Amino acid sequence: MRTLIQSELTTLLTNASVIELDGLGPKVLKLSDGSFIKLFRKRPLFSRETLKPYAKRFAENSERLKQLGFSSPKIIGVYWLVDPINKTAVHYWPLPGQTLRQTLGSSDAERRQQLIELFGELLAKLHTNGVYFRSVHLGNVLVQPDGQLGLIDLADMRISRFALSPRKRQRNLKHMQRYSEDQQWLFKEHLDALQEGYSRVAKGQTAKLFS
Structure with missing residues (x-):
């Protein structure tokens, strides 16, 4: 990580467009060259941010995922910021495409079934x-x-050297049910597709997780 002073950040963000923001301002910006900057806010004194900045976590996780065979953003740089609100930032080339949620929303039932099977495979690969x-x-x-x-x-x-325990897998599945649209597609309309995709990779785990 290197320190990026305010003037450098201002230059970098010239003609940038805001992709995501909150009450404190922009969080993700698209730069004029098509790359993205994600800003991370200052956290309470004692937090995971204290141990390792979230921008660095983002970059390290992206590289580790690539090593494991997953598609993730290409990192350009990771920065400390001299800024009263934002503490760190990660600069990266985004992946092309649209979110799975957007794609499902514009797809018919057959295509949703196929996509959710793929998602089940992806989830099982992550857990494995x-x-x-x-x-x-x-x-x-x-x-x-x-x-x-x-x-x-x-x-x-978090990425460990060992496959996730059934308890952690269940916790991950439960988290997704907090989103009403996701819950409808994944756990009601196309639960069979999610199970089929998951079991294709994580044989022997599906019955316990989805019972």
């Missing part, structure tokens, strides 16, 4: 490879132009 993506939901998975699924918003993720 020790990836606990706590915030995984249909809005931070991308459907790329080649039809493959990719991952975004990677800071809230």
